[in-house]
């Protein structure tokens with residue numbers, strides 16, 4: 322697993338993390354594959370913060386999307402690593418749950434005639450380069466309905482353990498999304514990983530599309 326390349330924040334800031342690199346990371350179980358939904362996603366759901374149609378961006382093995390489907394939501398979930406989408410589909414099938422999984426690049430995702438009420442980005446944004454962030458926020462705007470909510474969970478700059486993706490500050494979140502989204506709240510949270518059972522320090526931001 323090329324964790325070194327994956328972990329260099331300045332390289333990610335310049336180049337992002339390619340589908341090929343993620344594909345390599347998925348050859349073994351990557352650290353974010355915890356075999357259950359992220360507790361932060363469970364918490365958001367139990368607080369009633371998901372509504373309408375949901376898009377899960379960078380869904381990995383689908384644990385969060387499958388959890389939301391189990392709660393009765395209509396969920397579309399995308400990832401640009403085809404083999405992880407195949408795994409997510411078989412995970413959903415094994416649990417007899419229906420999720421609309423698609424293998425595609427979030428920066429280019431433009432399903433005709435479809436838009437979403439709630440978007441979930443659980444540990445995807447912090448893998449984008451500076452340039453990709455600009456493309457991403459435009460794509461999310463196009464994919465969402467007016468007043469749609471985006472729940473963004475990303476590593477915080479307060480996390481000082483070495484390794485993993487970019488760290489993100491509250492200011493960076495506001496700068497990236499500020500033109501088209503209102504930042505309703507940002508609060509500290511934890512993102513669980515197999516290398517950090519207590520979780521990495523993260524932000525959970527709630528944004529509303531204008």
Ligand SMILES: C[S@@+](CC[C@H](N)C(=O)[O-])C[C@H]1O[C@@H](n2cnc3c(N)ncnc32)[C@H](O)[C@@H]1O
Pocket residue numbers: 338343353354359378379380381382384385399400401402405425426427428442443444445448
């Ligand atoms: C750190 S993992 C998080 C997976 C999942 N959301 C979770 O929390 O378990 C980031 C995921 O985003 C996907 N990803 C990164 N960039 C992407 C892009 N441009 N389009 C689609 N998926 C992307 C990766 O393949 C990976 O599965």
